[in-house]
Amino acid sequence: MKRYYQPEVETASYEEIRQIQNEKIVKQVRYVYENVPYYRNLMEKKGVTPDDIKSVDDIKKLPFLSKDDLREAYPYGLLGTDLKNCVRIQSTSGTTGKRVVAFYTQKDIDMWEECCARAIVAAGGTEEDVVQVCYGYGLFTGGPGLNGGSHKVGCLTLPMSSGNTDRQIQFMMDLQSTILCCTPSYAAYIGESLAEQGYKPEDNKLKAGIFGAEPWTEEMRQEIEKSLGIKAYDIYGLTETSGPGVAFECEEQTGMHINEDHFYAEVIDPKTGEVLPDGEKGELVFTSLDKEGFPLLRYRTKDICILSRKKCSCGRTHVKMTKPLGRSDDMMIIRGVNVFPSQIEAVLLKEGYPPNYQIVVDRVNNSDTFDIYVECTPAMFSDIIADMQAKEKKLNLAMRSMLGIGPKIHLVAPKTIARSEGKAVRVIDKRKLH
Amino acid sequence: MAITQLSAFLENTSGTLCDALTTLTEAGVNIRALSVADTKDFGILRIIVSDIEKTKAALSNDTLVKETPVIAVKMNDKTGALKEVLSIFKAEKINVEYVYAFTGSAQGDAYVVLRVDELEKAETILAQNNIKTLNDSDITDYLK
Structure with missing residues (x-):
């Protein structure tokens, strides 16, 4: 069985990868400088010219790009080539204002799909496999990315898109899908639905799943692996850089290999912008090395992670990143424990609560208080107090096991949590810590 | 034979019970029996009413309402x-x-x-x- 999609690159030595990166970065920086006035202005403000960039070691001289820049430059300000050379647009959900739109030339699409193909092969995919893609298709990158990767590997591809679980299950059983691609929460839901329909894990032909686009825990991985009878692989990516496949997990399941021949990764101190050594936790920053349509240099992902160059048993040499451990912009320290709203949301969703919640942190008598307000739903509402309290208690325990500290849970009436611009204000920190 | 009780989720803050009863009054619903169970955060208003459908229609805009046979x-x-x-x-x-x-x-x-x-x-x-x-x-x- 083929272990790598592009073995010559995926298992290249550190020096070989550096050489590829060095050659590409010089060209990419010059390309951006010449074609993207928005970024050229940033470089000029910082007094950097393309001549200053001779290798990836010089990347740290370049200015950062943030999501604010993407919004400011919306829609065409960071475009790297004429629109006539572009063949595709993908976009983010845009929950915090303007959407991010990314442009792709055919070469960009091929590169992106090859990255996804590497992820599929790493999960054991071959041309014998039937890949069921139930990420959303459309502007969201999940469906198109894995769909393209599956084609590149030569798998029989089932472009299901998301939703309609009964149909997903029918196709999965009738057409004997072997690899499932979707969000981890949807994988867990499919697992539950299969069990409800009386199927045992061994009744399906699935062997692997490639799950991403949202945070998930090791516990969730084990649950999914058990309920579907598969090995579950993580995949990482963001629309700004291309989509899923920027990094992917191998059989060792100890982090995701970043496709370093296309994306140069740095981890920085989010406050100072200083580059941190491998092994330290910080904000992940990506520099595209060979993109045409939407090249981004030093794009701050706001994802917090750790990079590792520890030798991997799979034989791949590319640097590994941990699962995002949170975001640089919303971490709280409550009673000495790091808490990310994303973790809280993950627990709520896993426990069947709506994502309408509010976290309130305060300090009373030198001790932190930690309260979560959740909107009650018809499914949760009972005429019996004890039933309601049991639900609160169960949620408290689930939070405690995820976070290490237990919040006070408060059920509140529907539509009562304050919303601004259509999105709920998630965190209210009343402590004056800064 | 069972009868239908309606329960409504009310936050345990001042005025919520009054607001719910105002809604019922405006809808012309008569309450035959009533009980409130409460916790620190919320209460459950349980009522037996003259007109179940009218009550549900009046309350259900923003309030969680459940029917229970009792x-x-x-x-x-x-x-x-x-x-x-x-x-x-x-x-x-x-x-x-x-x-x-x-x-x-x-x-x-x-x-x-x-x-x-x-x-x-x-x-x-x-x-x-x-x-x-x-x-x-x-x-x-x-x-x-």
Whole structure:
């Protein structure tokens, strides 16, 4: 069985990868400088010219790009080539204002799909496999990315898109899908639905799943692996850089290999912008090395992670990143424990609560208080107090096991949590810590 | 025979009960019996009303409302009447989740609403013991 999609690159030595990166970065920086006035202005403000960039070691001289820049430059300000050379647009959900739109030339699409193909092969995919893609298709990158990767590997591809679980299950059983691609929460839901329909894990032909686009825990991985009878692989990516496949997990399941021949990764101190050594936790920053349509240099992902160059048993040499451990912009320290709203949301969703919640942190008598307000739903509402309290208690325990500290849970009436611009204000920190 | 009780989720803050009752008043709904169970954060308003559909329509815009079948037993307003009913449930191991009472308009009549874990069994046992329970039309007719 083929272990790598592009073995010559995926298992290249550190020096070989550096050489590829060095050659590409010089060209990419010059390309951006010449074609993207928005970024050229940033470089000029910082007094950097393309001549200053001779290798990836010089990347740290370049200015950062943030999501604010993407919004400011919306829609065409960071475009790297004429629109006539572009063949595709993908976009983010845009929950915090303007959407991010990314442009792709055919070469960009091929590169992106090859990255996804590497992820599929790493999960054991071959041309014998039937890949069921139930990420959303459309502007969201999940469906198109894995769909393209599956084609590149030569798998029989089932472009299901998301939703309609009964149909997903029918196709999965009738057409004997072997690899499932979707969000981890949807994988867990499919697992539950299969069990409800009386199927045992061994009744399906699935062997692997490639799950991403949202945070998930090791516990969730084990649950999914058990309920579907598969090995579950993580995949990482963001629309700004291309989509899923920027990094992917191998059989060792100890982090995701970043496709370093296309994306140069740095981890920085989010406050100072200083580059941190491998092994330290910080904000992940990506520099595209060979993109045409939407090249981004030093794009701050706001994802917090750790990079590792520890030798991997799979034989791949590319640097590994941990699962995002949170975001640089919303971490709280409550009673000495790091808490990310994303973790809280993950627990709520896993426990069947709506994502309408509010976290309130305060300090009373030198001790932190930690309260979560959740909107009650018809499914949760009972005429019996004890039933309601049991639900609160169960949620408290689930939070405690995820976070290490237990919040006070408060059920509140529907539509009562304050919303601004259509999105709920998630965190209210009343402590004056800064 | 069971009757339909409506429960509504109310936050435990000042004025929420008044607001809910204002809504019912404006809808022209008469409340036959009422009980509130509360925790620190929220309360559950349980009501037996003259018009179930009208009540649901009036409340359901922003309020969670649930229908639950409960047993309403008519009994003589005298010492030990409720105990008799509960003794029957105890003997049959039927668990009472909650209970509240209301009086009839005729002197000497009392009604007790019981929420039990095994509704059908409870109804059968009560019938066997010749204990009269109300149905929804009794409530509606009574309030006309």
